[in-house]
Amino acid sequence: MATSxxxxxxxxxxxxxxxxxxxxxxxxxxxxxxxxxxSSDFAARALPANAxxxxxxxxxxxxxxxxxKKIISKVGRNLHNxxxxxxxxxxxxxxxxxxxxxxVRSRNPxxxxxxxxxxxxxxxxxxxxxxxxxxxxxxKKGDNYYLNHTHMLRAHTSAHQWDLIHxxxxxxxxxxxxxxxxxxxxTHYPIFHQMEGVRLFSSHELFSNVSDGENCCLxxxxxxxxxxxxxxxxxxxxxxxxNLKMTLTKLVAYLFGDGLKIRWVDCYFPFTHPSxxxxxxxxxxxxxxxxxxxxxxxLVNSAGAENKIGWAFGLGxxxxxxxxxxxxxxxxxxxxxxxxLKQFNVLHIDQSIQFQPFSKYPPIINDISFxxxxxxxxxxxxxxxxxxxxxxxxxxxxxxxxxxHPKVNGT
Numbered sequence: 336m337a338t339s340x341x342x343x344x345x346x347x348x349x350x351x352x353x354x355x356x357x358x359x360x361x362x363x364x365x366x367x368x369x370x371x372x373x374s375s376d377f378a379a380r381a382l383p384a385n386a387x388x389x390x391x392x393x394x395x396x397x398x399x400x401x402x403x404k405k406i407i408s409k410v411g412r413n414l415h416n417x418x419x420x421x422x423x424x425x426x427x428x429x430x431x432x433x434x435x436x437x438x439v440r441s442r443n444p445x446x447x448x449x450x451x452x453x454x455x456x457x458x459x460x461x462x463x464x465x466x467x468x469x470x471x472x473x474x475k476k477g478d479n480y481y482l483n484h485t486h487m488l489r490a491h492t493s494a495h496q497w498d499l500i501h502x503x504x505x506x507x508x509x510x511x512x513x514x515x516x517x518x519x520x521x522t523h524y525p526i527f528h529q530m531e532g533v534r535l536f537s538s539h540e541l542f543s544n545v546s547d548g549e550n551c552c553l554x555x556x557x558x559x560x561x562x563x564x565x566x567x568x569x570x571x572x573x574x575x576x577x578n579l580k581m582t583l584t585k586l587v588a589y590l591f592g593d594g595l596k597i598r599w600v601d602c603y604f605p606f607t608h609p610s611x612x613x614x615x616x617x618x619x620x621x622x623x624x625x626x627x628x629x630x631x632x633x634l635v636n637s638a639g640a641e642n643k644i645g646w647a648f649g650l651g652x653x654x655x656x657x658x659x660x661x662x663x664x665x666x667x668x669x670x671x672x673x674x675x676l677k678q679f680n681v682l683h684i685d686q687s688i689q690f691q692p693f694s695k696y697p698p699i700i701n702d703i704s705f706x707x708x709x710x711x712x713x714x715x716x717x718x719x720x721x722x723x724x725x726x727x728x729x730x731x732x733x734x735x736x737x738x739x740h741p742k743v744n745g746t
């Protein structure tokens with residue numbers, strides 16, 4: 336039997352954990368809006384009420400628009416640039432390490448750092464230039480915050496790789512807030528912070544310390560294997576991989592101390608090959624801390640550096656800070672409570688810090704049951720709704736039961 340578009344189709348039972356007794360009374364309505372580059376007074380007066388103005392720009396709405404008012408309110412907070420914030424401390428420690436370890440002949444830092452690039456990027460920057468296929472799961476509306484079908488809040492700092500290489504840079508770090516629709520729990524938040532690292536090598540730079548290096552080549556017309564790309568020689572691919580892994584091994588040793596156990600896990604990213612994840616053994620548990628790999632030559636070539644080969648990595652600042660400082664819940668990073676912030680007001684970025692919890696209140700658990708609508712349902716839509724109403728008071732949302740009615744076939 337056909338059902339109307341507005342028919343109730345199913346029921347879900349959701350558990351919402353509220354640490355301070357927040358009661359949800361009603362859903363706040365918010366129409367998603369996206370306008371792009373409309374600057375005249377006449378155009379501004381003509382804009383519909385659901386327009387989104389963000390960082391001095393206005394964006395036109397379409398059927399891709401799904402950014403919530405709660406998310407927009409946090410754009411521009413730039414926690415990684417707030418002095419004595421734990422994310423700022425991690426950023427400064429990593430930056431300090433790269434500035435001291437990697438110098439050019441003039442004794443200036445090899446790596447340049449960019450930590451104030453706009454989080455609004457084009458879909459082309461976020462996906463196409465990184466060789467992410469049109470049908471790749473990472474493009475889904477359910478996983479991203481789209482302003483419209485052409486603009487979005489960046490899902491990773493990798494969105495800036497192409498532009499910076501195209502500008503002529505060979506070694507750089509990018510730090511910024513990134514946005515992904517995700518579940519609600521102590522380790523996931525729709526906004527987190529990444530650091531991207533990229534380094535490119537010319538033939539001379541890569542083979543300068545290799546005997547008979549003048550006879551070595553970066554490129555060949557070969558075959559893609561698990562160890563290299565089809566256009567890279569095995570010598571070049573292995574040297575880049577070695578340099579990448581040594582660079583990151585030194586970084587985590589600086590952050591966590593010598594003697595740390597590390598292991599490399601093969602993985603897949605559309606914009607690197609071969610690709611790896613680094614895991615560290617911290618307090619007896621293996622934890623993934625970053626992803627990396629040899630950059631896809633097609634990406635490097637399209638950005639105008641076709642005579643070079645390189646590596647890239649991306650790490651999460653929250654993950655490192657939670658491990659290093661013992662912060663148990665990712666929501667704390669957005670806390671403006673002085674009891675939290677004063678714990679990181681230190682004289683030196685390398686000072687040892689162990690977070691001291693301060694909440695005295697036990698969690699309050701509420702169960703919510705609802706029928707699913709007939710149109711396509713995405714769990715991240717519900718998570719966004721909870722966050723829009725409950726904000727950071729909501730500690731966790733967990734699906735505990737699913738019921739399907741045998742007669743109406745509703746869930």
